[in-house]
Amino acid sequence: MASYHFHLTQVKRSRGQSVIAQAAYRAGEKLYSTYYGESSDFTRKRGVVMAEICLPDHAPREYADRETLWNALEWAESGRKAQLAHSFDITLMNEFSMEENIEMARAFVQEELVSRGMIADFAIHDPVRPKGAEPNPHIHILVPIRPLKEDGTWGIKEKKISVMDEQGNPVLDKNGKQAYRAVSTTGWSSKEMLIYLRKNWENRCNEKFKEKGLSVRVDARSFKERGIDRIPMIHEGPHVRAMEAKGIRTALGNLNRLISQFNQIAMEITVLKSWISEKIYELKRQMYYVQKPTLAGYLQRYYDERNRVARTYQYRSQKAMNTNLKQLAETIAFLSDENIDTPEELEQRIQELSSRGHDLQYDLDEADSLIQEMKKLIKAWDDYETFRPVYEEYKNKFFGKEKFKKGMQKN
Template identity: 30%
Template sequence: MAIYHLSTKPISRSSGRSAVASVAYRAGIAITDERLGKTYDYTKRHGVLWTGLATPNDVKIDRNELWNLAEKSENRSNSRTAREIVINIPHELMQGDQGTGKMLAYEFASQLSSKYQVAVDVAVHAPDKQGDNRNFHAHLLLTTRKIEQDRHGKIKLTDKSQLEMSNTQLKQAGLLSNQDELKEIRKAWADLTNEYLAEHGIDERIDHRSHKDRGLDTLPTVKMGWQATELERNGIRTDVGDKNRDIKAYNASIALRDDIQKQLNQSKDKYHDSEQRPLYSTSRPYEATAGRADSLQQERGGVLQESSQYSRRSENHDTEQQPLHSTSQTDRETGARIDSLQQSRGGLLQESIPTSSQSKSRSGATKPREPRLTANEQQARKYHDELWEQQRAERELFKANLDNAQKRTEDAIGPRQDNQDNSARVVPPTPIRPHNERVKLDIAEKTALIREYSEKVQATAKQILDNQLKALREKAKPILDKYNTLKDNKPLLFGKKQWEQDTNKTLEQYNAIKNTHDSMKDKGVTDEHTKQAIDQIAKQEPSYHAQVQQAIKDVKAFEQAKLDKLAREHGADKIAQNGIYYGKIIKINDKGAYQQTNDGIVLHPTYANSKSLTLGKNYDLDYRETEKTGQVYSRESYEVSLPTKSQERHR
């Protein structure tokens, strides 16, 4: 099924990003940022299927020149140097040589380039190995300024494009607002994609409008992301996965409602067609109703099962004192929709079964004798009423579960603030399962961001050191000048003793500063300089600093999840990292040594097939991180025959 997706975001220096680095990563190429003197090399990256560059008026320029020009055109520290648009390419158009889907992405890029007079860099990507294998997509990187070529052939970036103008500027120019212009872009992508689908005989279509704008009562599912998808495939439930399951259950109830309404309307029409006949004639409507009820009962089994699972999950989380899942405004609206559904259903039911007063009005002044119901009709009527009552009770339970989940979530972590990027946080069934933090970028991008931040910290620390050395040199210069002046004006007779004192004192002052300068220069960048650099970046670029700190947490959580998964695959609870582990060695194989500790079974890969450890004996295995290299090493293990009190405590 073809799925619609189009999103956009700016590439801004305030978030620590650059256009050169972004295009290098997305296109899988190597580019040197001439402004920073830094080369970004992603030539070994996999998954890049095709790249291209669309320019207005067929301007000829290569990527290196284009994006370095984009960086040089901006001089503020928070400038936007590019805009990214991500589009989902229907997998139906990526069959065979995938040429159709690639041409679709390039034609859309050409439309944007022509309309806004900007350069558009296109990179078509294959689905992530961990995610949905139908998720073919393209990254479009747009220049924020219009690109022009003068009569001498020189290419330059001029005014900001329409997409980068403020709403005030757009209004003055008689153009659509940013929000309305984005809707036009979304519609253009849907229209072009549907043209391609139709031309290639594919019945699927995409729609850029929201469910609300399309008049649908169903709710859209939330994008999973490859991290959550991989965890779900491995049997680990996630918040976003639970949310989608609830949405699907609700959508199934909407489909059931529509089917019931359709059948009740058909039943209502039959009654209207038989107004002159007795209320319960040979047509026996309740027998038909009983048959439909049996059919509907089977169809709604899946929905009720989902609701039951939802209830059990809520009870389990109450026991563990964990929030059921992140409940959005959409979840809270579910209860209101269910109430509305019940009211509409009740009204239809009343209309479909005429009362005796209605029967009287139809037949005139003479009141017809109401026929006696047969045993089958009475049973069908009773079952019919019980079915509706059961549905009402179960939907009230479903609504109560949603309300309880919202209350527990707010009690635990406070009211949720909506965020466009959804969580892939794990709902752990056991204490050793990892908690994946919310992620906005994929792990590779976050790793690159951390590396870039580390280099920036080092450069800033070096600059701090250089400034300190420069300050010492400036402080020493007048003292040295004073010393040279004294030296050149040595008295012949009077004042010679005072001159010697002044000269020696001045020389001592100079030497003290010089020794400090030389010592600092020899030591180079120290931990104190690094700390000052981090504090300076955090103060000057708080959003960038916060983003990096979050990225560090996310990468650590992701790596920890991988380690925990690997440990479980090898029959252990965790893999040894920093710290000291005390306990008995219970197994040694090619995977490592297995140690029984108070916290569970710890796998030590360092001791794979080791002969230095003896099965059944207790060891104190120490893993510590050195200050200089940051590498983890393991000192020689030793047997502990009589453990100390500290070793007997839980570690």
């Protein structure tokens, strides 16, 4: 079953993000940031089908090199909380071959992004998936928010214009000076642009479905926009798709699965963050000299040290070592099930889960709002059922209506 997912976020310094690290992850490469003086190495990442940079005609040719491009952008942004790049995450269609998906992705990037003057660094991922789960091929696109001028130098993202009232007179600020507002120089970040791009991707997918003689279609609109009285589902990951494949399709099941998935993700984020903060830093510091270490190797060394300490206990030494063995086995099994081998992959999974958790929280808020409305309707109906007999008795009285009314008010 075709699944539509077209999500846009920003890479921001205010979130502690580096656009070099983001680009390295998407391309599965090792890139060095001259801005931060550190490398991001994702050369062991699996599932990267392809990665390439598409340049508009006026862009310097050296920006075809990923490290050169994103280092130039980092240095062009001076603000501590600067927005660096737009990040698109777009699901590809399992009904199309990988070659067809790549062709469609390239056409979208060239015709809708690069033709507007944007530089687009895009990659296609086809992640290793759990047994029984549907494939989840998708696109990552990084686009600098700051535009390039025709001479190949970086331009400005916003300009200030005077604020005028309805009569065309200048509006003053609280200090009595001319008020200004910031306006994008490109329109790339506008809501209208996002709506257009989402609709454009919908059209491209549906045209391809029609070309292949398939009846399936996708729709970029939300359930609410389509007038469907239903709590919207989130974009399905591999685990949810595996459940759907078992035939669980009821409306109540959808809501329960949404809540269950949110709780599961929230729990995983809490556990993983705690584990990261308490263990990863220490493991990296102590075992940095190990050539290309894995998380399993880190864990084994860590628990070997814990067992060494446990043997010095006067009491319950064996119990402590048994607990360590159980924790080691459970953690390695979890990492194996999730196809996580390195600290970098674990950190990236945390970011992905945080993003999914944010989307799920939004859906749960909408679901809760609908439930509250339903509760109000149910209460109104209960009140109606309670007082209807009294009203019927009052309506059928020919004499003594006022007396009956006053008696009811006293009660």
